[in-house]
Amino acid sequence: MAVIDSRGRLHGKIGNVVYRTVGDMKIVQARPARVRQTLSTKESALEFGLISNCGRILRNLYSSFSSYSDGRLLNRMNVSLLKSLKDTEKKRGERDLHDGNPKHLQGLQFNINSPLTEVLAVRPQCSLTDGGMRVQVPSFNVSEDLQLPKHTKNAVLRLMVAAISFREGYYEYLDYMDIPLQYGKVIPEQEWLSEIVLPKGCIVLVSASIHCFGIKGIDGEPLSLNGKEFCPAEIIGAYNIKEDEAGATGEMEDDITDEPLQKKTFYTRHRLINYRGEEILKEIARKRKRDKKYQAQLARKKTEKTGGEFSTDGMTIPIAEKVFYKRE
Known part of the structure; x- marks a missing residue:
């Protein structure tokens, strides 16, 4: 109407x-x-819904700097997650991100307006060790090799290790280390060996981000200068920890460099809210079952019209041909 x-x-x-x-x-x-x-088409749409759901959870995990993204982070993250999901031998409807290859997340920039690759001249490198995680940062000059916004009083390069398990329904921040940055200083080569427990069956992500601070506010705390125009952050490492690859516990070792570093280890698991991965996989299975019945009905109707036989569940059922009588 x-x-x-x-x-x-x-x-x-x-x-x-x-x-x-x-x-x-x-x-x-x-x-x-x-x-x-x-x-x-229906399966592809549902699988993309799984990817979007996981992407939202990852953005919540990195909310400290994903909130200052350039507005296109959603698309970039979904593309990387979709590549990770498809990089497996399992078929659609039988796979989730734990079956895929998280390496496709490596190099993901959270803010294209200030990518870490352009703000910082050197590249942090991370590797998985038997005892935990190792991150190496080459030596660099803060004044020459780092681009900072105006009115920056101090800044830090933060290296962080986080783990997420979609199947068990939680994520946690495992460890982080801040490297203080000051104008005119040369930061010697850093090697951070974080001997942490890598949870079994989790996806472990290592990120590097730069946080800048200006003058102090009325509460005495320095004001953050990060925003949508400047918030360099990148995932520099992504690993799928299998059940038999979990690292051993250990104490954190002191760095061999002279530069003072702030470090802290914390284990607090956060429950995933509104994760729909299992529900989506079940929905794909239901649609397959429904489509199988629909195809069987079409086959039966077709054979009833033309005569012949049709098969269902491996059984072949003959269909009697129709006999037409001619009026005398």
């Missing part, structure tokens, strides 16, 4: 015709015909 407002404009639909108004423009359009989607 369509209605006419006080200005004489039509709103609503009559049959297949829809009347609507966008600004000062009056639009009349026909409703599209109903299209039956194939099973493959």
